[in-house]
Amino acid sequence: MAADLATRFNAVVEEVRNGPAVEASDDDKLVLYGLFKQATVGDADPKDKPGMLQAYSAKGYKWSAWNKNKGMSKDDAMQAYIDKVEAMRA
Template sequence: MTLEEAVAQTKTFTTKPSNSELLKLYALYKQATEGDNTSERPGGFDFVASAKYNAWEAEKGKSKEAASDEYVALVQKLSESYK
């Protein structure tokens, strides 16, 4: 399964994954497509943006290929619960 196929598969989930699972998916996708986070840290009161920033920052140093592979594996695991 490719990254694009995995992204498409997430759109077929019948139930929304947990916030922590969604953050992990977000972070792995951003790392796989853009590499390390180079954006500025959002303001402290923008909790959603801060959570996304921190999740992506936790993947720093991981290669795009490794992040893509982890994303696909996570989608395959989640699809068992949310399909």
């Protein structure tokens, strides 16, 4: 099952990367980024949190989107990513 999930996840990631498979708002892109990082890396490292001057920069928003998924398993993050893309297609 996990191998099947990883295969589906990788296929959906490639779809999103290679074209306008879905219309995505900036908020949607941040959610997808956070889920992707959680699925591929795991929890965000607090040491990498941007400083106050970067809190409202792209780097800060991306780190926050990733950190919102703290504690989520990689499999759950993969499934959530797939579900988010499928919901965006509808």
